[in-house]
Amino acid sequence: MTNSVLSCAFILFLMPGFVSEAVSAEHQVLMLDSNDSAQMVFEPSLLRVAVGDTVTFIPTDWGHNAESIAGLSPQGSTSFYGKMDEPITITLEKEGVYAVQCNPHSLMGMVAVIVAGAATNLEKIRADSSLMNKDYRMKGERLQALFAQISKGT
Ligand SMILES: [Cu+2]
Numbered sequence: 001m002t003n004s005v006l007s008c009a010f011i012l013f014l015m016p017g018f019v020s021e022a023v024s025a026e027h028q029v030l031m032l033d034s035n036d037s038a039q040m041v042f043e044p045s046l047l048r049v050a051v052g053d054t055v056t057f058i059p060t061d062w063g064h065n066a067e068s069i070a071g072l073s074p075q076g077s078t079s080f081y082g083k084m085d086e087p088i089t090i091t092l093e094k095e096g097v098y099a100v101q102c103n104p105h106s107l108m109g110m111v112a113v114i115v116a117g118a119a120t121n122l123e124k125i126r127a128d129s130s131l132m133n134k135d136y137r138m139k140g141e142r143l144q145a146l147f148a149q150i151s152k153g154t
Helices: 002-014 016-023 122-130 137-152
Strands: 026-034 039-043 046-049 054-058 088-091 096-101 111-116
Touching: 026 046, 046 137, 096 122, 096 137, 111 137, 122 137
Parallel strands: 026 054, 046 111
Antiparallel strands: 026 039, 054 088, 096 111
């Protein structure tokens, strides 16, 4: 009896999901009308996490959501669409750079960038997002500024 309980515990410990749940960290990003540096802004707007960590977007001020930007996330990652004025928690399951926007303020550049592990897709995502610049000037500018911070390693 004791032996079978022990071996069950051991098998659970060996399961990758169990291990990553046990060590994954939880992060929070606030959705704000303004902070010291900008209007309509995620805080922080650049976040470095480990693969398997979770990030919760908190509707601190009214009128915001958080959603993935199509095409600007690691290959094979799951897109997400948070509801207005509701928190949403995502798990960063793939390594790489994720770009996030607030839908109603995307044209005003309300974007955030999350790096899970290494920024393996940085050059691709940078190139793809630069195609948006002519249509979404502020969004493109803020994204490029955040990507530049990643490549400088700050
Ligand atoms: Cu917003």
